[in-house]
Amino acid sequence: SHSCRLLAQAAGMDAEDVEMIFNASPLHDIGKIGIRDSILLKPGKLDDAEFAIMQTHTTIGAEILGEPPSALHDMAREIALTHHEKWNGAGYPQGLDGERIPLVGRITALADVFDALTSERPYKKAWAIEDAVAHIRSEAGQHFDPTLVECFEAVLPSILQCRAAYAEDPH
Numbered sequence: 001s002h003s004c005r006l007l008a009q010a011a012g013m014d015a016e017d018v019e020m021i022f023n024a025s026p027l028h029d030i031g032k033i034g035i036r037d038s039i040l041l042k043p044g045k046l047d048d049a050e051f052a053i054m055q056t057h058t059t060i061g062a063e064i065l066g067e068p069p070s071a072l073h074d075m076a077r078e079i080a081l082t083h084h085e086k087w088n089g090a091g092y093p094q095g096l097d098g099e100r101i102p103l104v105g106r107i108t109a110l111a112d113v114f115d116a117l118t119s120e121r122p123y124k125k126a127w128a129i130e131d132a133v134a135h136i137r138s139e140a141g142q143h144f145d146p147t148l149v150e151c152f153e154a155v156l157p158s159i160l161q162c163r164a165a166y167a168e169d170p171h
Contacts, residue, residue, distance in 0.1 A: 001025045002162035003111035004104075010151035011107065017075075024076035025108050028083045031061025041122050058084055058093050075104055083108040086143045098145075106145045110136065110152055113143070114159070129160065 005022040013021070032040060035057055039050050046054060061080030068074035082096065082105025089097030091109075101109075117132040127135075133156065140149035152159075 002166065003114065003159045004107050006155040006158050006162070007107045007111060007148060007151055008104075010155045011103065011148060013103070017104075020072050020075050021079075021104050021107065024072055024079055024104070025111070027061070027065070027076040028079045028108050028112060029057060029061065030064055030076075030080055031057035031059065033064070034060040043122050045123065055084070055092050058082075078102050079104050079108045081105070083112055085109070087145050088142050091143075101145075106148055110144050110148050114152070118163075 001022050004025040005018055008018045008021045035054060039046065039053055042050065058081050062077050065073060065077040065080060068077055079102075081093070082102050085091035085094065085096040085101040085105055086109075087098060087101070087106070089095050091101075114132055114136060117127045117135060118129060120126045133153070136144060136149060136152060140146040
C-alpha cells in the first residue's frame, strides 16, 4: 500500500485518490481466499490447470467486493479485478491493454510485482533489489505502463525506505 501511495503521488493523482489507493490496494488479492491452499502454497511451479484456477482470484475478488457502496470500495474492486492486466494486453482476466487498464490497476500491478519478486515465497527465493528493478525496466511497455516505470524509478528510494520501516520480522 505504501508503494502504491508513492507511485500514485509520482503519477500525479490527486491527494484524495492517493489516500484511497493506499487504503484500497491491500485488498488486491482478496480473491485468493477462494483458491485452495494446495495451489497457493505449492512449493513449485503451477501447472496449466492450477494456473487457470489461480487466475480466477481476480474475478473472485471483484465478486467478493460486489456492488461498491463507496468510492473506496469501488477502487478496491477495480484494483482486485485489474491488477493482473498487462500494458500489452497479454494479462488477465479481460486482456485489457494500455490506458484501458485503470490507472489504479496499473499502479498496483507494478507495486505487487516488485513486492513479489523481492519477497520470499513458498515457491521461490527473494530476488535482489537490483535484479527486480532490471526486470521491471525490461517489462516497460510490455507488462507495465512505461510512464509508471519512470515514476517507480523516481520513487524507488522512498519505496525501499518504506520496505525497511515495515519489514516483517522473520521469526
